[in-house]
Amino acid sequence: MSSSLAIYNSLSRTKEPFEPLHPGIATIYVCGPTVYGHAHLGHAKSYVSFDVVVRWMRHLGLKVKYVQNITDVGHLTDDADEGEDKIQKQARLEKTEPMEIAQYYTRSFYEDMDKLGVERPNIAPTATGHIPEQIALVERLVATGHAYESGGNVYFDVNSFAGYGKLSGRTDQAALQSGGRVAERSDKRNPSDFALWKKAEPSHIMKWQSPWGEGYPGWHLECSAMAMKYLGDTIDIHGGGMENKFPHHECEIAQSEAATGMPYVRYWMHNNMVTVDGVKMGKSLKNFVNLKELFGAFDPLVIRFFILQSHYRSPLDFSEAAIKASQSGFEKLQEAYKRLLESSEGKGQLDVSAFDARITDALNDDFNTPVAISVIFEFVKALNGALDKEALDADSKTNALALLDSFAGEVLGILKSRDELLAGESGESAQTLDEVMQVLLELRKEARANKDFATSDKIRDLLLQRGIEVKDTKEGATWSKKKG
Numbered sequence: 001m002s003s004s005l006a007i008y009n010s011l012s013r014t015k016e017p018f019e020p021l022h023p024g025i026a027t028i029y030v031c032g033p034t035v036y037g038h039a040h041l042g043h044a045k046s047y048v049s050f051d052v053v054v055r056w057m058r059h060l061g062l063k064v065k066y067v068q069n070i071t072d073v074g075h076l077t078d079d080a081d082e083g084e085d086k087i088q089k090q091a092r093l094e095k096t097e098p099m100e101i102a103q104y105y106t107r108s109f110y111e112d113m114d115k116l117g118v119e120r121p122n123i124a125p126t127a128t129g130h131i132p133e134q135i136a137l138v139e140r141l142v143a144t145g146h147a148y149e150s151g152g153n154v155y156f157d158v159n160s161f162a163g164y165g166k167l168s169g170r171t172d173q174a175a176l177q178s179g180g181r182v183a184e185r186s187d188k189r190n191p192s193d194f195a196l197w198k199k200a201e202p203s204h205i206m207k208w209q210s211p212w213g214e215g216y217p218g219w220h221l222e223c224s225a226m227a228m229k230y231l232g233d234t235i236d237i238h239g240g241g242m243e244n245k246f247p248h249h250e251c252e253i254a255q256s257e258a259a260t261g262m263p264y265v266r267y268w269m270h271n272n273m274v275t276v277d278g279v280k281m282g283k284s285l286k287n288f289v290n291l292k293e294l295f296g297a298f299d300p301l302v303i304r305f306f307i308l309q310s311h312y313r314s315p316l317d318f319s320e321a322a323i324k325a326s327q328s329g330f331e332k333l334q335e336a337y338k339r340l341l342e343s344s345e346g347k348g349q350l351d352v353s354a355f356d357a358r359i360t361d362a363l364n365d366d367f368n369t370p371v372a373i374s375v376i377f378e379f380v381k382a383l384n385g386a387l388d389k390e391a392l393d394a395d396s397k398t399n400a401l402a403l404l405d406s407f408a409g410e411v412l413g414i415l416k417s418r419d420e421l422l423a424g425e426s427g428e429s430a431q432t433l434d435e436v437m438q439v440l441l442e443l444r445k446e447a448r449a450n451k452d453f454a455t456s457d458k459i460r461d462l463l464l465q466r467g468i469e470v471k472d473t474k475e476g477a478t479w480s481k482k483k484g
Helices: 041-059 086-094 098-115 128-143 172-179 219-231 242-260 291-297 300-308 320-342 353-364 369-389 394-411 418-422 425-449 453-465
Strands: 006-009 014-017 025-030 063-068 147-150 153-156 194-199 215-217 235-241 265-271 274-276 316-318 468-473 476-481
Touching: 006 265, 025 041, 025 219, 041 063, 041 098, 041 235, 041 265, 041 274, 041 291, 041 300, 041 316, 041 394, 063 219, 086 098, 098 291, 128 147, 128 153, 128 194, 128 215, 128 219, 128 242, 153 242, 194 219, 194 242, 215 219, 219 235, 219 242, 235 242, 242 265, 291 300, 300 320, 300 369, 316 320, 320 369, 320 394, 320 418, 353 369, 353 394, 369 394, 425 453, 425 468, 425 476, 453 468
Parallel strands: 025 063, 025 235, 235 265, 274 316
Antiparallel strands: 006 014, 147 153, 153 194, 194 215, 468 476
């Protein structure tokens, strides 16, 4: 492995050489989604960014153990210690079970990530699947005096942990103010103490037996319990959105280090937010950018390319003009790659080594994808210039393909496969067919909702006559081409 990889550590607020705790093995934990709605562009920025982190480390020869959780209980609507569980609230709105909501949106999340080329984590644990581990961690904190029970709730005593605030730089007063986002609870010793276990009211659906009565875990608890279970008491990298630095990650540090007496995370990484025309993206502002809607207008790899043109620690500003500019650049990259693939062998030469070194340096410098992409485009310009003169010799062509396959393909994931590119019109036709089918399935769905089953059946039968079979499932209609 190269020893020159440097990572900006949010804990030290400096770039540090990366040296894994266990030689040759990197352990990474990234906060996953709370599954109560479809994924949006903010999710894409976070998980595409950390996907490149994982891909680059594997490229350097490290064995990466990557854990990304699914929050399917315990994340409250105000992100503090009061409010309603986001998943239970959505279940009430959709008149269904919370677990059905969680599983439906979990599947939706992975469908979107797959389209973006985001590789699956090694382990994707759920909060509901690790209730015993969370209860055990709370018991450990109560036994050592770092937590206390009050009226069926269990709180972490912030004053018992001297390091509280070291990640975010928050003062005690700032922490207290965060704890005061809702009315101060009378059963807390201090307003800044945070919930480890919550007492469930009779109407609460998602609840479990515990030593403190029926309840459910606090939001912060799950990540500590699952990270330490699968990666050990001390992990190399913990990632997540900048908005999670406080209180979520600060609370993780406190409860984990108080329980083990060991450093919890060696390198903290935080990706920046997404803005829309310069304004922070959010549901309340109605400038929310849903990935499924974006994919209807743009190739998902164009979205990935757009994201990686911004550094993970920089804000990503979404606009239609910016996406279209990215689409143009993305297409130029695919065209150059296809031209190289289809080129014959000649006597032309192209020195690839200097470009290779510069891209490597950029990615070793805190995963600087925008610089890496700019160098790739300098290479594309040189490549096109060389091919304009004469075909490349065997070594130059091999080295040029290796550079694009390795960096644009394997690491950045912004290159279509050779088969897809060389398919030409057939590949485009497949995409067009998929888009047309989505329209037809939507029309059929509306007909069924209006109890117009005659029209619904007619659409299905006409498609079947043309070799396309439609099946109705609990998750909605699917289609496939009939074999034979």
